[in-house]
Amino acid sequence: ILSAVDTFGFHLNALDLRQNSESFEAVLDELFAAAGVTAPDAGYASLDESAKRELLVAELTSARPLVFPWSQDFSADTERELGIFRAAAQAVELLGPGVVPHCIVSMTGTVSDILEPMVLLKEVGIISFNPAQQRLVGSVDIAPLFETIEDLKAGAEILQELWEVDLYRGYLRGREDVQEVVLGYSDSNKDGGYLSANWALYDAQLAIVKACDTHGIGLRFSHGRGGAVGRGGGPTYDAILAQPEGAVRGSVRITEQGEVISARYGTASTARRHLEAFVAGTLEASLLDTESLKEPERAYGIMRDIASLAGEKYAQLVRDDSGFIDYFTQSTPLHEIGDLNMGSRPTARKQTESIGDLRAIPWVLSWSQSRVNLPGWFGVGTGIMRWAGEDETRWQDLRKLYQAWPFFRSVLDNMAQVMGKASMNLAQIYSTLVDDPTVSQRVFNTILDEYELTKEVFFRITGHDSLMAGNERLERSVQRRYPYLLPLNAIQIELLRRYRAGEDTFLVSKTIQVTMNGLATGLRTSG
Structure with missing residues (x-):
């Protein structure tokens, strides 16, 4: 029992927060307007990228909350999103920080997309600003999800701009200096087709690996694969070995969903065999030269x-x-x-x-x-x-x-x-x-x-x-x-x-x- 508690905590499964970047922007647009941070005729959503970053950084260092008990009623969408964040905060308080380890930002295309959910996490207390240390502290990794072909191409550049934001860079150091990056297989395929998407994913990893090495930042990729090949499916062992050099560094996260769960984990023997392949692929990709290309x-x-x-x-x-x-x-x-x-x-x-x-x-x-x-x-x-x-x-x-x-x-x-x-x-x-x-x-x-x-x-x-x-x-x-x-x-x-x-x-x-x-x-x- 003690081993189980040490392994799983009291929750067995961790739950990630995940939402589209447009939704985060819409929520903050409404919150900022209600709190008087932005003018009624010039809302947050209308600001350019530079102004958004400036406002978000200022809000992350502010001790003032955006939502007060006497605040006006918000739209149903905003109330729903706030309710999700409040539920996450309650789960963390009750069951420990390991129950909500990641906040994934779908359709990430800018630096502000990554900073926006941090403001909402700060609003519910999962992230806070330490004035003595002048840095953000928290228990959640903020993971951009690059999904379209264009966003995959721009991924490394977006991350490097993000790391230039001192407040975020300090937060990352407090999270063991490891940047989690999620790669979207489904929408990239729908966006550019099978081969174009597969190469965009590979090429994005090459660029992100290089950027992390340049900045001295650790890296863990999370692969949002579906069961079908059109959504990144296929044999897990082969898929891990097919990643570029440096993309698997002792750990990797891969989505298992749909019919894949019953097919791979339906029986104890099948689950064991699949997990063995998973571990073997991760070890080999981390330790060996699996590319074998003379002229990469x-x-x-x-x-x-x-x-x-x-x-x-x-x-x-x-x-x-x-x-x-x-x-x-x-x-x-x-x-x-x-x-x-x-x-x-x-x-x-x-x-x-x-x-x-x-x-x-x-x-x-x-x-x-x-x-x-x-x-x-x-x-x-x-x-x-x-x-x-x-x-x-x-x-x-x-x-x-x-x-x-x-x-x-x-x-x-x-x-x-x-x-x-x-x-x-x-x-x-x-x-x-x-x-x-x-x-x-x-x-x-x-x-x-x-x-x-x-x-x-x-x-x-x-x-x-x-x-x-x-x-x-x-x-x-x-x-x-x-x-x-x-x-x-x-x-x-x-x-x-x-x-x-x-x-x-x-x-x-x-x-x-x-x-x-x-x-x-x-x-x-x-x-």
Whole structure:
């Protein structure tokens, strides 16, 4: 019992605070206005970045609270956020500081995004300013979450600007001088496509590792991976070894969620085996040279060029094709997924007018249901083919990288696994659900052509003759499941057609949900 208490405390599981940076800004905009810190006609949200930083630093050193018992009533959103922070403070007081170890700032894009939740933590007493030492003290690590391609590219620069804020730098020293950084796999994939996102994540780590070394700051990455490859999924051991040198320094945090929990921790023996792989990967990546690249900068240059080309192909379809949103929303059960009793949030942040409005889980799940699995491969074939062309020397370079570089090998192997679970024949039938046949045919043909090209590229680099040649056990498992999945897809397509034609009966809607659950379970790609 004493060992258990020493290991877990009295709470068994720690809970992270996490919220979007826009929400933190909106809350402070309202609090500052109510406290008279900002003028009614020039709120906090309207300030430029420099003015925001100045105001936040001043507030963090002030002994005055922003919220008083007699304060005006706040909006429902602000009251909810304040309630969460107050609950966190009560948990820390009752159960100890280990119960809330991190505050994660989603969609971090500026230094002020990271300072904003610190003001709210100070408001509830989790962080406080020590006037004698002239520094902030607290028990929570503030972890920026870089999610979009642009934010990943700017991540190292944002952190270096943050460390130039003396108040934050002093707080970091009090937290053992270790900066926690969270990397977002889902939104980066949705933002830039499979290869572009994977490279942006790798390249961001290279830059952040270098920045931390330059400033003498410790580093721990937290990887916000989902279960599906389109959300960063794949074998954990391989994923850890595929990180750049210096990114794993004796510890690493990786999100385990969704169907991954039951698949990896459903039994004691499975959980033990997975944790052993986790520990082995962390030790090897920390102590050994796992890259084995003779000319790393040349390899990085190749990957930057290919990722850029792949991202362009992805953008041409997802952003530039005016019919893509209609194709996606009509050829997949996106809207019907919203009726499933799963997850904690709606499928979209607002009416779906662009992929930016969508949340990552329904984005991946919808494509897996229609057997396209687009987030796990689209753009790779074009990116590599445009870079290599018919230059056999370049193809040979790619073959060498596949053999020597865990990152490149992991990217291609995970992609092949996803493509092996796709079915373009079924995807074509789903495309008939689209109202406009011209849009349906154009978008589907674009997807089909890219699928065939990507298969050709994969075979040419790896020398394999099938998409799952490197994992025969998985291939056998998938082949055994396919006969059971085909009827589910056929039933789903017919019922989606009826449901959208107005046959909104309990039997139809419930059976659609059953087919979605069955396909997600069988394909193991719900995300």
